[in-house]
Amino acid sequence: MKQADFEVIIIGGSYSGLSAAMSLGRSLRNVLIIDNGEPCNQQTPHSHNFLTQDGSTPKDIYIKAKEQLQKYDTIQFLNDLAITGKRLGDLFEITTKNGKKISCQKLIFATGIKDLLPAIDGLAECWGISVIHCPYCHGYEFKNAKTAMITNGERAMHLTSLIKNLTDQLTILTNGPSDFNKDQLKKLKRNNISVIENKIEKVEHQNGYVENVYFGTHEPIAFQAIYAAVPFVQHTDILQSLGCQITEQGYISIDSFQRTTVNGVFACGDNSSPMRSVANAVAAGSLTGAMVNKELADASFL
Incomplete structure (x- = not known):
């Protein structure tokens, strides 16, 4: 059987993805975060309703979070865009825009959503x-x-x-x-x-x-x-290609442990919840990382 390049690949490196990575990094998991550096809130001047960070800029929160993750040497970052994904037996393989093919045991989508703004000037x-x-x-x-x-x-x-x-x-x-x-x-x-x-x-x-x-x-x-109140779409169609179900409202279908309908695939943040805020994204990411770590730990505890 092919050895996975990483235990976990996180697609999306904003708040929920970084939060999931912290839970995993603190559990010594070998993690890759794939992100192309284009968050949906990049022109928002301030973030609010997030305890200890009320009034901070989204960019400052992101920079501080990424700096804190740097000390966990099992976490790596890839500035790229995931474009396709497929299952390889018990593993998953992600192909990026720059042609990299990377495999993992568990996959986390922290990809957010894409707002479809009405065509109104200004x-x-x-x-x-x-x-x-x-x-x-x-x-x-x-x-x-x-x-x-x-x-x-x-x-x-x-x-x-x-x-x-x-x-x-x-x-x-x-x-x-x-x-x-x-x-x-x-x-x-x-x-x-x-x-x-x-x-x-x-x-x-x-x-x-x-x-x-x-x-x-x-x-x-x-x-x-x-x-x-604008409609939205998912940022990636990799989800559907893997068989993940989407709800009638357009969110990724997950259970209370952030698991999608495909075994080994998790989702967190705006892509799977209408509670759209930095605080909720961080909370969902933290839970997701813990649940992924639990599955990996149980599988190796024979």
Whole structure:
């Protein structure tokens, strides 16, 4: 039988991947982290709701985490992009963009997700700065601000109560026909939340901070923050090629121990949880590393 190059390969080297690596490195596991250095939050100015790191930049958290991992000599880093994966008997083989073929006993996907932003001029430049996704990560910084939500229907109703708790100046922008039933519209009206169905043409901003939203021939409206509930896709199709199931919501299907539906393959972070924050990614990664180590330890304890 072919000897694995590594006990564990972690695809994705942001917070959940680094956290998983720390659990494994402290258990003396031979680990490779494959990452191409393009995190989804790279233009976000500050990270919040993470105890001891509240207000730190995402980059500073990443740099500190990677520095701490350097002391574990069984952890290695590869600046590359994993493009294919397959099973080789009891092992897995990953092929990278630069042509490397690397095998492992256990595989962890910490690949995050790719947001599909609507084609609205100026919105992408504000993403993660003043166009935000999570009231827990960014809401406090925009408390009492004049705020919009680009969302519709049930998703809007889920978010509205959370955001209404932070500001009374709230407007829903459905960017087309609304999808609310009568009871939902009555509830929004009772809470003084208006709904604008006009198509959004442009988000005017200064250095990523929203100033006005334009609606074609209609008058622009000034806002200071916009919540956007946007669809997403997985960053890699290696998961499906290995047989990992995806949920109806688009997340990797995992159990309570971060195991996917394929034996030996684990997932952690935004790719497998709607709880999208640095703190949750770190927690999920730590659990994943521990579970992978447990499986490796049990297999060798004969």
